[in-house]
Amino acid sequence: MKLLSTLMRRFGARLPLALCLGAVGAVAGLAVIALVNRLIAGTLAANAATFAGLGLALVLVFGCGFASQSVLTALGHRVVRDMRTTTVKRLLDTDIDRLEGIGAPALYATLTKDITAVGQAFNRLPFIFYNGILLGGGFAYLAWLSWQLFLMSAVVLGLAVACAQGWVFAMRRLMMEVRATDDRLFAGYRGAIEGRAELALNAARRAVFHRLDVEAAAEHARATETHADRYWVLSLSWTSLVILGLIVGLFIVGTHLGLAREQVAGFVLVLLFLRMPLNDLVGTLPILMAGGVALAKVESLNLAPYRAGFDVPGGLILVTAAPAGATAVPPPLFDLSGVTYDHPGQDGEAGFHLGPVDLSVPVGETLFIVGGNGGGKSTLLALLAGLRRPVGGHLRLGGVEVTDDLRGWHREQISAVLSPAYVFEHLVGPDGRLDQDLAQDFLRRLRMDHKVTIAEDRFSDTRFSQGQRKRLALLSAVVERRPILLLDEWAADQDPAFRRYFYEELLPELKRGGRTIIAVSHDDRFFHLADRVLRCDAGVLTPWQVPPADAGPAHSLGPTFNDGAPRASAPPGGRQQ
Numbered sequence: 001m002k003l004l005s006t007l008m009r010r011f012g013a014r015l016p017l018a019l020c021l022g023a024v025g026a027v028a029g030l031a032v033i034a035l036v037n038r039l040i041a042g043t044l045a046a047n048a049a050t051f052a053g054l055g056l057a058l059v060l061v062f063g064c065g066f067a068s069q070s071v072l073t074a075l076g077h078r079v080v081r082d083m084r085t086t087t088v089k090r091l092l093d094t095d096i097d098r099l100e101g102i103g104a105p106a107l108y109a110t111l112t113k114d115i116t117a118v119g120q121a122f123n124r125l126p127f128i129f130y131n132g133i134l135l136g137g138g139f140a141y142l143a144w145l146s147w148q149l150f151l152m153s154a155v156v157l158g159l160a161v162a163c164a165q166g167w168v169f170a171m172r173r174l175m176m177e178v179r180a181t182d183d184r185l186f187a188g189y190r191g192a193i194e195g196r197a198e199l200a201l202n203a204a205r206r207a208v209f210h211r212l213d214v215e216a217a218a219e220h221a222r223a224t225e226t227h228a229d230r231y232w233v234l235s236l237s238w239t240s241l242v243i244l245g246l247i248v249g250l251f252i253v254g255t256h257l258g259l260a261r262e263q264v265a266g267f268v269l270v271l272l273f274l275r276m277p278l279n280d281l282v283g284t285l286p287i288l289m290a291g292g293v294a295l296a297k298v299e300s301l302n303l304a305p306y307r308a309g310f311d312v313p314g315g316l317i318l319v320t321a322a323p324a325g326a327t328a329v330p331p332p333l334f335d336l337s338g339v340t341y342d343h344p345g346q347d348g349e350a351g352f353h354l355g356p357v358d359l360s361v362p363v364g365e366t367l368f369i370v371g372g373n374g375g376g377k378s379t380l381l382a383l384l385a386g387l388r389r390p391v392g393g394h395l396r397l398g399g400v401e402v403t404d405d406l407r408g409w410h411r412e413q414i415s416a417v418l419s420p421a422y423v424f425e426h427l428v429g430p431d432g433r434l435d436q437d438l439a440q441d442f443l444r445r446l447r448m449d450h451k452v453t454i455a456e457d458r459f460s461d462t463r464f465s466q467g468q469r470k471r472l473a474l475l476s477a478v479v480e481r482r483p484i485l486l487l488d489e490w491a492a493d494q495d496p497a498f499r500r501y502f503y504e505e506l507l508p509e510l511k512r513g514g515r516t517i518i519a520v521s522h523d524d525r526f527f528h529l530a531d532r533v534l535r536c537d538a539g540v541l542t543p544w545q546v547p548p549a550d551a552g553p554a555h556s557l558g559p560t561f562n563d564g565a566p567r568a569s570a571p572p573g574g575r576q577q
């Protein structure tokens with residue numbers, strides 16, 4: 001029903017037209033049966049007029065059936081196209097927190113399997129409409145032929161449908177179970193693709209992975225699908241049994257009622273004709289159910305509601321642009337007070353707690369954030385980027401408190417190379433216009449001009465090493481010309497010479513260009529190049545201090561090592577940094 005109402009909403013005007021054409025085609029089909037029926041019974045003369053009528057009916061069967069089904073099929077394909085694009089748009093508009101809660105395998109399963117299942121169901125709808133009209137008209141004709149036999153048929157078919165209800169519900173429940181298994185299967189597919197190198201190196205790991213992450217889910221899906229199919233095959237056999245049983249019953253009852261043999265034979269002929277659309281409808285049941293289950297799954301993901309366009313509520317005004325004639329001291333670029341964030345734990349374990357963070361970052365500062373693994377640096381960066389919503393406290397950007405409706409505006413101030421970095425082929429400048437000179441110049445500085453070219457605002461290639469892809473990601477971020485640049489361990493994958501060049505020349509130049517830079521870094525050799533260095537460990541932000549000389553070399557793991565264990569409780573009050 002949901003599939004139908006979605007189609008109705010989307011194509012209100014064309015749908016009734018296609019249905020009317022389908023109805024004409026179906027009625028013409030019934031007319032052929034009725035005329036043949038009367039010819040057999042001898043109540044209609046086999047003359048030229050009769051055959052002309054039959055010919056016209058056949059033309060209508062073909063013409064209207066073709067027109068109706070092609071319109072409905074085209075509408076079905078449009079619905080699928082719309083569904084693909086709107087689902088991805090909704091995904092783009094959904095909070096990262098929510099997407100992470102759903103998980104990549106479930107998102108892949110929806111984008112591939114669910115949308116395909118809904119598409120298949122929509123594409124069956126024309127045939128369902130057509131068969132529905134055929135059945136409706138057919139039963140009306142049966143009622144006209146003999147109301148007694150029609151009544152008997154209606155009661156028998158009604159009882160048969162009522163008996164089959166239990167199977168239909170069971171089938172739907174099993175299909176939902178199959179769909180839940182799909183998420184596990186997709187997690188397995190993802191592991192096979194993303195972990196291919198690790199798996200290639202270790203046969204024992206491959207065997208364990210295949211047995212536990214793929215075979216187990218595939219076997220569960222097989223067993224559940226087989227179970228569901230059994231109900232479907234049962235429904236098909238049940239339909240055949242009921243129709244054939246009904247025919248036998250009609251002969252007995254017809255004879256008992258003293259109805260003419262021709263009348264009963266005509267009734268049976270139409271019933272046999274209707275067996276085909278009836279079987280078709282039952283045959284379509286699994287496809288329809290899978291579509292319904294898939295549609296319910298898409299809705300259960302709770303993605304952001306669809307909205308057209310990519311405009312940002314709050315506008316695109318950059319925070320560093322001081323209003324004309326302003327004389328007051330500008331507020332800090334970032335001003336965080338008591339900001340907290342919680343990563344949920346799994347299976348009852350405590351999650352990770354960040355904060356409360358009190359932090360003020362003036363415009364133009366270069367701030368390094370350092371600390372041990374799992375200390376919360378990336379989480380803090382995601383909060384500063386507006387990618388995560390603080391659980392508590394206040395985050396002000398350019399003096400403006402960032403509320404939910406301003407989070408889009410907040411993000412528009414940020415360029416970032418996060419970890420892992422994703423490189424898009426297309427480069428996008430402010431207002432969609434790319435500064436070609438800047439792009440080409442930066443490509444040279446990043447020593448990538450011999451590997452890749454930029455033409456028509458896109459990289460000629462993006463299949464490079466980790467460090468090279470990070471250089472392209474930095475270029476993409478720089479040409480956005482935004483006031484704030486966030487970098488998550490950008491230099492970690494760079495060779496020593498380029499790393500030095502990055503810290504000593506590129507970063508200062510970006511700073512001189514007016515950017516405020518906040519970079520997560522482990523490169524203590526270059527900490528002196530930052531305006532300020534803060535340390536984030538176990539979710540607590542503190543000033544970084546040069547390790548005492550006797551504590552070993554500055555790059556020793558000792559003082560900064562952190563086992564990344566999630567913190568169960570909030571630390572005592574944060575400090576203004």
Ligand SMILES: Nc1ncnc2c1ncn2[C@@H]1O[C@H](COP(=O)(O)OP(=O)(O)OP(=O)(O)O)[C@@H](O)[C@H]1O
Pocket residue numbers: 100343344352371372373374375376377378379380564565566
């Ligand atoms: N998506 C997530 N879901 C649940 N917990 C998470 C998630 N991301 C991070 N965490 C938890 O938050 C903690 C901090 O992670 P974060 O990535 O911020 O650390 P980090 O300081 O950047 O570490 P590293 O230096 O290793 O990159 C981790 O210990 C981890 O347990």
